[in-house]
Amino acid sequence: MKRRSATAGALSVEAPPERVKELSRFGLEAGLAFQIVDDILDYVGDERLLGKRPGTDLAEGKTTLPVFILREHLDPPDRARLDAAILHQGGEAELPWVLEQIRLHGVEEACLGQARAHLGR
Secondary structure (H helix, E strand, O other), X not given: OHHHHHHHHHHHOOOOHHHHHHHHHHHHHHHHHHHHHHHHHHHHOOXXXXXXXXXXXXXXXXXXXXXXXXXXXXXXXXXXXXXXXHOOOOHHHHHHHHHHHHHHOOHHHHHHHHHHHHHHO
């Protein structure tokens, strides 16, 4: 969405093709950064500020970047536990454990680092 918005804005003012391409890239990178931050906030964000309960992605079985990063740090039994939670076999009951693992393995910092990298591009 952000990519299309940036591209449409450039096209609407008849920007040169090179500028359209640059703004399209900007929109893509900004959109990716936004999504990464949104995904990690689902685990570490404040419910009062976000207006939604933490862990909704986990409860819905969504595999987002925080889950991928966390999986890389877990040993096989814990990885299986995480996978089971994602597949609704543990679901919301496993949220406290998942949050603890996210903190222990620096997943929030890793996600924010990737978001910053996208914005830097």
